Amino acid sequence: xxxxxxxxxxxxxxxxxxxxxxxxxxxxxxxxxxxxxxxxxxxxxxxxxxxxxxxxxxxxxxxxxxxxxxxxxxxxxxxxxxxxxxxxxxxxxxxxxxxxxxxxxxxxxxxxxxxxxxxxxxxxxxxxxxxxxxxxxxxxxxxxxxxxxxxxxxxxxxxxxxxxxxxxxxxxxxxxxxxxxxxxxxxxxxxxxxxxxxxxxxxxxxxxxxxxxxxxxxxxxxxxxxxxxxxxxxxxxxxxxxxxxxxxxxxxxxxxxxxxxxxxxxxxxxxxxxxxxxxxxxxxxxxxxxxxxxxxxxxxxxxxxxxxxxxxxxxxx
Amino acid sequence: xxxxxxxxxxxxxxxxxxxxxxxxxxxxxxxxxxxxxxxxxxxxxxxxxxxxxxxxxxxxxxxxxxxxxxxxxxxxxxxxxxxxxxxxxxxxxxxxxxxxxxxxxxxxxxxxxxxxxxxxxxxxxxxxxxxxx
Numbered sequence: 001x002x003x004x005x006x007x008x009x010x011x012x013x014x015x016x017x018x019x020x021x022x023x024x025x026x027x028x029x030x031x032x033x034x035x036x037x038x039x040x041x042x043x044x045x046x047x048x049x050x051x052x053x054x055x056x057x058x059x060x061x062x063x064x065x066x067x068x069x070x071x072x073x074x075x076x077x078x079x080x081x082x083x084x085x086x087x088x089x090x091x092x093x094x095x096x097x098x099x100x101x102x103x104x105x106x107x108x109x110x111x112x113x114x115x116x117x118x119x120x121x122x123x124x125x126x127x128x129x130x131x132x133x134x135x136x137x138x139x140x141x142x143x144x145x146x147x148x149x150x151x152x153x154x155x156x157x158x159x160x161x162x163x164x165x166x167x168x169x170x171x172x173x174x175x176x177x178x179x180x181x182x183x184x185x186x187x188x189x190x191x192x193x194x195x196x197x198x199x200x201x202x203x204x205x206x207x208x209x210x211x212x213x214x215x216x217x218x219x220x221x222x223x224x225x226x227x228x229x230x231x232x233x234x235x236x237x238x239x240x241x242x243x244x245x246x247x248x249x250x251x252x253x254x255x256x257x258x259x260x261x262x263x264x265x266x267x268x269x270x271x272x273x274x275x276x277x278x279x280x281x282x283x284x285x286x287x288x289x290x291x292x293x294x295x296x297x298x299x300x301x302x303x304x305x306x307x308x309x310x311x312x313x314x315x316x317x
Numbered sequence: 318x319x320x321x322x323x324x325x326x327x328x329x330x331x332x333x334x335x336x337x338x339x340x341x342x343x344x345x346x347x348x349x350x351x352x353x354x355x356x357x358x359x360x361x362x363x364x365x366x367x368x369x370x371x372x373x374x375x376x377x378x379x380x381x382x383x384x385x386x387x388x389x390x391x392x393x394x395x396x397x398x399x400x401x402x403x404x405x406x407x408x409x410x411x412x413x414x415x416x417x418x419x420x421x422x423x424x425x426x427x428x429x430x431x432x433x434x435x436x437x438x439x440x441x442x443x444x445x446x447x448x449x450x
Binding site: 128300303308310 | 394
């Protein structure tokens with residue numbers, strides 16, 4: 001009996017020691033300071049940082065457009081061109097839980113003012129994020145089939161390196177995610193009175209509100225459940241009017257504010273993104289290719305997604 | 318005995334003391350949030366593809382049988398921001414892969430960190446900010 005008790009005690013000691021070591025390891029792995037030391041040159045573990053060199057799509061080391069200590073110059077007049085990236089870090093534009101300033105987090109102040117149709121449509125969406133998130137292979141999100149995000153979801157999900165090019169007629173926005181682009185006409189034309197045909201990225205016109213602020217109106221986006229407003233499954237209809245405000249604060253900082261006005265889905269206009277900061281990337285930066293490829297998506301589900309979800313995606317959708 | 322058995326698996330289940338980072342694009346619902354599992358295994362394939370990259374590797378269980386594991390990372394643009402490349406792994410590499418497993422018990426999960434054959438560690442934090450997201 002004594003021997004058995006001692007043995008039992010020894011096992012408990014062993015478990016306690018393992019648990020203690022595990023906790024120390026886990027703390028080390030999850031401690032922000034430890035994470036940062038992986039990013040910067042780590043004196044204690046040089047091998048850990050050896051491979052972490054930031055490269056662009058061309059495989060060249062990324063160079064900051066500002067020299068250390070250099071202050072950004074003033075914003076140029078009527079010019080928002082450049083390669084822009086989320087100023088607070090690469091992950092800031094992903095917005096998996098909804099637009100930056102209206103996340104789907106259960107807080108009443110973050111709930112858009114749904115119409116009855118809007119609420120009904122929201123509930124029919126099986127999103128991968130938000131309060132009603134479903135398993136990987138069960139989502140009915142159009143983008144999970146490699147359909148285009150469309151607009152304004154391009155402003156509310158996966159905002160990454162964004163190349164803006166312009167001439168006197170138009171502003172072209174080239175999104176990294178899905179390698180999509182859209183045109184904003186700044187030649188003085190008005191929005192079409194009758195939309196020729198709804199489009200995933202709609203019809204956009206822009207006007208300079210002042211020397212550094214471009215206001216953009218967009219209508220004519222597709223409805224019929226072809227696009228969602230955001231990653232959490234909020235709805236978007238073909239009656240949507242989107243107002244974007246691009247303000248170039250200085251040479252190296254661009255802020256984006258987006259207001260959604262969709263009378264079919266929402267009872268009043270609401271601001272989804274408020275002054276989202278984008279910083280200027282080096283002019284030589286080559287944006288990596290990032291696309292949804294149906295054949296690769298199929299392989300992904302075969303190898304991984306279905307096993308993770310415990311379902312067969314070819315039969316469950 | 319239990320600890321030895323675990324060691325033979327090459328598997329260590331570690332309680333998470335902090336929240337697991339939110340991985341975008343694909344949902345969180347399938348995962349056993351709050352768990353970390355470290356697996357020692359041999360790489361069979363590193364798929365540098367869309368929508369996410371994934372690593373296939375073999376791990377021996379306690380009876381010596383080979384279990385084929387699949388662990389996903391993020392999209393390749395994000396992985397480049399974290400210092401990973403399409404040449405990070407080659408078949409035959411002996412690696413330790415720390416994953417967040419799925420709830421259903423299948424041998425799949427998502428990568429939190431890897432230790433390469435030369436001892437280099439690669440995690441999910443961005444080079445520029447040091448943050449996971």
